[in-house]
Amino acid sequence: AQSVTQLGSHVSVSEGALVLLRCNYSSSVPPYLFWYVQYPNQGLQLLLKYTSAATLVKGINGFEAEFKKSETSFHLTKPSAHMSDAAEYFCAVSITGTASKLTFGTGTRLQVTL
Amino acid sequence: DAMVIQNPRYQVTQFGKPVTLSCSQTLNHNVMYWYQQKSSQAPKLLFHYYDKDFNNEADTPDNFQSRRPNTSFCFLDIRSPGLGDAAMYLCATSRAGQPTDTQYFGPGTRLTVL
Numbered sequence: 566a567q568s569v570t571q572l573g574s575h576v577s578v579s580e581g582a583l584v585l586l587r588c589n590y591s592s593s594v595p596p597y598l599f600w601y602v603q604y605p606n607q608g609l610q611l612l613l614k615y616t617s618a619a620t621l622v623k624g625i626n627g628f629e630a631e632f633k634k635s636e637t638s639f640h641l642t643k644p645s646a647h648m649s650d651a652a653e654y655f656c657a658v659s660i661t662g663t664a665s666k667l668t669f670g671t672g673t674r675l676q677v678t679l
Numbered sequence: 680d681a682m683v684i685q686n687p688r689y690q691v692t693q694f695g696k697p698v699t700l701s702c703s704q705t706l707n708h709n710v711m712y713w714y715q716q717k718s719s720q721a722p723k724l725l726f727h728y729y730d731k732d733f734n735n736e737a738d739t740p741d742n743f744q745s746r747r748p749n750t751s752f753c754f755l756d757i758r759s760p761g762l763g764d765a766a767m768y769l770c771a772t773s774r775a776g777q778p779t780d781t782q783y784f785g786p787g788t789r790l791t792v793l
Contacts, residue, residue, distance in 0.1 A: 574719075597778050608683070608769055608784030609722070616779040655721060659778040665710065667782060669721035 567592040571670035584643040588656035683785035702770030714769040
């Protein structure tokens, strides 16, 4: 079965600093990987996804992620954090034959300080 | 704007009293999903519909049922809520059920069980 592991349940960065949220996956077949963001009391919104085309994926709000098969990773980055980036971030995986069923990681709460 | 709507946003019920949560979509997507998200945890898939075909997750309790009377609407019925069922319930849709599809989430219904 496929799974994702998010290292660090809480990450705190200063405004303007680099954001790095870690995600490692486990899958016996080629995975499709997603990053979703959840603001308080709201549903999830797609930031970006890897669908086996380009390994460097650019998403909304200045975020990007790189699929690294050798490291089984799909870390999310943003060069300069903004206060509005404070939210919960979920990495998720799906595989062929699962009707786009997503398996989510446990999430990373990003705090942005002045 | 095309969207996923959930009603109510907040629902309070009593222990053992049946409750129904509602989801509607204007995206005309084939697939609708229900997730349960407990505090500080990842969303957990309960079941999904591909058109009228119902697909239950193996570990979803029998207490949880769903109906999809038409393309636009999907309901989550909790027959006898227990204290452990207090959670955010998220509805999501995807266009065609492919593993690369984006899922579009509603804002969620927060269920409190007294």
